[in-house]
Amino acid sequence: MENNVTMIQGAGQGVGLALAAHILEHQDNSVVVATCREPDKSSGLEKLQQKYASRLVTQKLDVSSEKSIVSASEKISSQIEHISLLINSSGILHDDSIYPEKKISGYLSL
Ligand SMILES: NC(=O)c1ccc[n+]([C@@H]2O[C@H](COP(=O)([O-])OP(=O)(O)OC[C@H]3O[C@@H](n4cnc5c(N)ncnc54)[C@H](OP(=O)(O)O)[C@@H]3O)[C@@H](O)[C@H]2O)c1
Numbered sequence: 001m002e003n004n005v006t007m008i009q010g011a012g013q014g015v016g017l018a019l020a021a022h023i024l025e026h027q028d029n030s031v032v033v034a035t036c037r038e039p040d041k042s043s044g045l046e047k048l049q050q051k052y053a054s055r056l057v058t059q060k061l062d063v064s065s066e067k068s069i070v071s072a073s074e075k076i077s078s079q080i081e082h083i084s085l086l087i088n089s090s091g092i093l094h095d096d097s098i099y100p101e102k103k104i105s106g107y108l109s110l
Contacts, residue, residue, distance in 0.1 A: 003029040003030070003031065004027060004029055004030045004031065004084055005030075005031045005032075005033065005080055005082060005083050005084050005085075006019075006020075006023055006030065006031070006032050006033070006083070006084060006085045006086075006087065007032075007033040007035065007076070007080075007083045007085070007086050007087070008020050008032060008033070008034050008035065008087045008089060009035050009036070009061065009063055009086070009087065009088045009089060009090045010035075010036055010063075010088065010089035010090035010091050011032070011034035011035060011036055011039075011042075011045065011058075011089070012034075012036035012037075012038065012039060012041070012042035012044065012045060013036075013042060013044055014089065014091065015089045016034070016036070016087065016089035016090070016091075017034075017042070017044040017045065017048075019087060019089065020032045020034050020045075020048060020056070021044070021048060024048060024051075024052045024055060024056060030055060031055050031056075031057065031080070032048075032052075032055065032056050032057070033057045033058075033059060033076055033080060033083070034048070034056060034057070034058050034059070035058070035059045035060070035061035035072060036060075036061065036090070037060065037061070037062045037068075038060070039058040039059065039060055040058075040060075045058055057076070057079055057080065059072050059075055059076055060072065063088075063090045063092065064092060
């Protein structure tokens with residue numbers, strides 16, 4: 001399961017979901033870790049799960065919450081040894097108190 005693992009933040013809809021679908025469709029050996037705050041409410045992720053169940057890992061993650069980052073990192077790390085590519089499409093803007101990509105890089109093996 002460790003070939004070409006792409007983690008996408010903000011994969012529930014929009015650009016992130018489109019990237020997840022494209023990678024799964026065009027790269028047979030790819031694994032996508034798709035995260036957003038409410039993955040269970042994403043009809044797009046549900047459709048991908050039905051089609052690519054063995055290559056799609058979904059995980060609840062709010063990139064603005066330290067607690068959520070730590071929890072998601074632990075759960076993802078228990079299933080995935082190495083992430084090849086991290087795509088941040090979470091649909092939030094930076095301000096002085098939010099630096100999600102710096103936080104998650106400290107927990108995952110990138
Ligand atoms: N669409 C475009 O044409 C375009 C063009 C250039 C740049 N961008 C940029 O690309 C990014 C994504 O755009 P989009 O149009 O795909 O947005 P979108 O359709 O609103 O999708 C945003 C995704 O991010 C997730 N999300 C929102 N807040 C989050 C959080 N705190 N933690 C984790 N996930 C979160 C949402 O799911 P949940 O609500 O379940 O968390 C959703 O899956 C934005 O930063 C946008 O500025 C978009």
